[in-house]
Amino acid sequence: MPKRLLPFVPSSLRVIAVASEPGRVTVLAVPRSAASCCPVCRRHSDRSNGSYERRLADLPWQGRSVSLRVRLRRLCCRNPVCPRRTFSQSLPDVAVPRARRSRRLQDVQRHLGLALGGAPAARLAHRLALPASPSTFLRMVRAGPAPIPRLPRIIAIDEWAWRRGRRYGTIIVDLERDAIAELLPDRDADTVADWLRRHPSVEIVARDRAEVYGEGVRQGAPGAVHVLDRWHVLRNLGEALQEAVTGQHSVIRSVARTFGDERAAALRAERNRLRPLYVGRPTQAGKARSPSGAPHRTPAPSRGRCFRRRPSPPSRSRPQDHRAMAV
Numbered sequence: 001m002p003k004r005l006l007p008f009v010p011s012s013l014r015v016i017a018v019a020s021e022p023g024r025v026t027v028l029a030v031p032r033s034a035a036s037c038c039p040v041c042r043r044h045s046d047r048s049n050g051s052y053e054r055r056l057a058d059l060p061w062q063g064r065s066v067s068l069r070v071r072l073r074r075l076c077c078r079n080p081v082c083p084r085r086t087f088s089q090s091l092p093d094v095a096v097p098r099a100r101r102s103r104r105l106q107d108v109q110r111h112l113g114l115a116l117g118g119a120p121a122a123r124l125a126h127r128l129a130l131p132a133s134p135s136t137f138l139r140m141v142r143a144g145p146a147p148i149p150r151l152p153r154i155i156a157i158d159e160w161a162w163r164r165g166r167r168y169g170t171i172i173v174d175l176e177r178d179a180i181a182e183l184l185p186d187r188d189a190d191t192v193a194d195w196l197r198r199h200p201s202v203e204i205v206a207r208d209r210a211e212v213y214g215e216g217v218r219q220g221a222p223g224a225v226h227v228l229d230r231w232h233v234l235r236n237l238g239e240a241l242q243e244a245v246t247g248q249h250s251v252i253r254s255v256a257r258t259f260g261d262e263r264a265a266a267l268r269a270e271r272n273r274l275r276p277l278y279v280g281r282p283t284q285a286g287k288a289r290s291p292s293g294a295p296h297r298t299p300a301p302s303r304g305r306c307f308r309r310r311p312s313p314p315s316r317s318r319p320q321d322h323r324a325m326a327v
Contacts, residue, residue: 008059010094010102013070025061028069036075036089041082049086050074056094057101059108060129068102070094105130110144113137150174151201152181156229157213159187170213175206189216196220208232 009015013029020026035046051073058066072089095102101109109132112121118134125132152174160171160183170184170192184191193216196202202221206229207213217224228236245252 008061009068012091012093013068016071021064024065024067026067026069027058028071030071031073031089031091034073036073036087038075038077038079038082038084038087039090040084040087041077041079043077043079043082045075045078047076047078048073049076052088054091056099057105059102059105063129065129065131068094106140109137110140113141114144150177152176152199153201154204154206155181155202156206157192157217158208159210187212189213189219192216193220196224209236 009027009029012032014032015027015029017028018025019028035044037044051071054070054072056068056070058068060066070091072091074086074088076086077084090097093103099106109121109125109130112125112130115121116124118138121137122132122134125137152172154175156173156175158171158173159168161168168187170187171180172182172184172195173179174181182195184195189212192213196217197220200221202224204225204227205217205221206227207217208229209232214226217226
């Protein structure tokens with residue numbers, strides 16, 4: 001495999017050879033600089049005392065794992081008073097000392113561990129040609145730098161139960177990050193005020209109507225804006241509405257009855273408007289007359305369906321015996 005197919009090798013390394021296998025690519029490289037700095041006295045030296053090979057796992061290439069075989073030199077320290085006689089070349093931009101993977105591979109695997117956890121990250125990494133065990137992912141997550149917490153600006157304060165009915169504390173939630181900021185051991189105003197004094201960045205506080213939290217916020221953050229959260233707004237609205245209609249049940253029933261009667265009358269009027277009208281068939285000579293000379297009145301149609309009476313079939317009488325009729 002030509003070396004120009006691997007342009008993503010770290011710039012501090014010079015590629016010597018590339019070996020391709022069905023599931024792996026091995027890159028043999030050496031540092032571009034022949035000198036290095038002593039880790040104790042920080043003095044540069046290029047005096048060789050031998051060499052050794054270091055193997056590092058790197059980012060995959062076209063779905064195949066990449067292994068870096070870096071040949072490093074052992075150098076002698078030129079400082080006569082330095083307690084360190086020999087040291088090896090370092091690769092600060094490639095890998096940390098005593099590591100078995102490159103910095104960029106370790107960074108990708110750590111982000112997978114942060115996003116997915118141990119076992120899910122290991123399954124996905126196997127498909128991405130970044131194999132590692134679940135314990136390795138968790139170890140990299142723990143060894144990485146802790147994220148710098150943002151200062152809370154908008155918080156919510158409410159009570160929560162350490163043990164329901166017996167012991168209660170205070171929970172403080174950062175609404176911008178949607179994460180718990182602190183769990184306080186009790187529901188005292190002084191405890192809330194102390195926490196707010198240690199976090200002067202708080203500008204808006206969402207809370208319920210409990211006066212304990214109101215007093216604590218006024219003491220710890222006098223300039224903060226008090227906001228009632230949505231759940232308590234809806235609850236207060238429901239309580240106010242229930243209190244307003246408690247003594248008006250008779251009026252509500254009469255109004256509901258009136259609206260029901262009006263709706264029923266409107267439905268009856270609409271049904272009568274859509275009812276079909278049935279008219280009798282006129283005769284050829286005009287209006288039919290009765291034997292007495294009075295005009296014949298067509299009976300009003302019935303409310304049910306009108307069906308035409310089918311003519312009765314002719315009777316099948318028994319043929320007479322002509323011989324019996326002859327006299």
